[in-house]
Amino acid sequence: MHQDRTGARRCRCWNALLTRGFAFLAVFALLPAPMGFSQSTKGEPPAAVSPVPKNLPGNAYVKVRVMSEETTLPAGGTGYIAIQVKVVDGWHVYWRNNGDSGAPVVVDWRVPEGVTIGECQWPVPKRYAQPGDILDYIFEGSVILIFPVTVSADIAPGTEITIGGYVQWLVCSDVCVPGAAEIRFPIGIRSASESGKQTPFAKVFAEERGQHPIPMTDPAAKIVSATWDELALVIRCEGAKSMTFFPYEAFVTPQPKEILKSGHVEGAEMKIPYDEKALGAAHVVGVVEITKSDGSIVRVLIDVPGPEKAVTE
The missing domain is CATH 2.60.40.1250 (Thiol:disulfide interchange protein DsbD, N-terminal domain)
Known part of the structure; x- marks a missing residue:
């Protein structure tokens, strides 16, 4: 069944x-058709x-x-x-x-x-x-x-x-x-x-x-961190009530796995799995939308290099 x-x-x-x-x-x-005029x-x-x-x-x-x-x-x-x-x-x-x-x-x-x-x-x-x-x-x-x-x-x-x-x-x-x-x-x-x-x-x-994502270099984005745990992108935000991740398109960045489940969490940490295509990628890119405990919303552009080393069993 x-x-x-x-x-x-x-x-x-x-x-x-x-x-x-x-x-x-x-x-x-x-x-x-595409135009070729001067x-x-x-x-x-x-x-x-x-x-x-x-x-x-x-x-x-x-x-x-x-x-x-x-x-x-x-x-x-x-x-x-x-x-x-x-x-x-x-x-x-x-x-x-x-x-x-x-x-x-x-x-x-x-x-x-x-x-x-x-x-x-x-x-x-x-x-x-x-x-x-x-x-x-x-x-x-x-x-x-x-x-x-x-x-x-x-x-x-x-x-x-x-x-x-x-x-x-x-x-x-x-x-x-x-x-x-x-x-x-x-x-x-x-x-x-x-x-x-x-x-x-x-x-x-x-x-x-005011609704667009801000870069991670913006002072308002200091509450957000993005690091790798093997092949999982871990995004943390102090004081977050919920977090949602929107990956950019496939020709720009490797695509996450199981994004239907991992792309939205209630809490201050989300863990988004990727496959080995992310290894050594110059950019892993997406937007995280954060609803804070006070109800305010922060949108941050996540742009980090992929993990450098393969996962060893």
């Missing part, structure tokens, strides 16, 4: 992975091969908009824009590490020459456990994805540029459906010596940054 139940769980898990994986691949089959010198992104599909089923459950922290971007400096992904009740989208099923929100940028979009600054997701021992990392309601935008000093102040691209997602409830939206966001360029003027969305950026 035990083997039958295990087989059934694996079957359900595999079916979910296939269903959601193929649904997300449908987005890429329908979206324009970039415009007039502040415009390269033109699309074809418009983004407007009839993808996931478009009915997700709305996307772009916002900026300041009204202009500094020439020779860095400013910030954000994409808000708003999901209808009862549905969800996925974090950078989607987990056992699903697929993350992806932004395929199209920017003019001299403009560079940096890495997404992700908020911390929710754990979402499903039958069949499936664990995903999701967002419900509204999620704000912040991106740094670096502008070359060669772009003259007073120029208006357009930041464009495609946002792609898999949105799930009882079923999963793909969606996509084209974005075009005009914004002016100011001199690096000129102070930026905040937009009405500046408060949103400040609030979101």
Whole structure:
């Protein structure tokens, strides 16, 4: 009987992975191919091969908009824009590490020459456990994805540029459906010596940054330690009531074992097992979310080298 139940769980898990994986691949089959056009010198992104599909089923459950922290971007400096992904009740989208099923929100940028979009600054997701021992990392309601935008000093102040691209997602409830939206966001360029003027969305950026994980070097993270006990990552936090660990995606870091059970604990210590792929890894990375005894929440980015020596029997 035990083997039958295990087989059934694996079957359900595999079916979910296939269903959601193929649904997300449908987005890429329908979206324009990668663009090979030279970039415009007039502040415009390269033109699309074809418009983004407007009839993808996931478009009915997700709305996307772009916002900026300041009204202009500094020439020779860095400013910030954000994409808000708003999901209808009862549905969800996925974090950078989607987990056992699903697929993350992806932004395929199209920017003019001299403009560079940096890495997404992700908020911390929710754990979402499903039958069949499936664990995903999701967002419900509204999620704000912040991106740094670096502008070359060669772009003259007073120029208006357009930041464009495609946002792609898999949105799930009882079923999963793909969606996509084209974005075009005009914004002016100011001199690096000129102070930026905040937009009405500046408060949103400040609030979101308050929810982002802090590095272990931050003074507020001194209460957290991360060490190895053979092949187990041990995270301790003084005064913690509960702790939850969110590993980054597999191409960034080795993946933990038994994360469904070990990834959340009540107490001030958690022990997360890894396999031998962690040995000698340059980075083992994830976010620990800590609820302290006073109810406050601290989120810390754990980034440590893997254990150096193999376990000996």
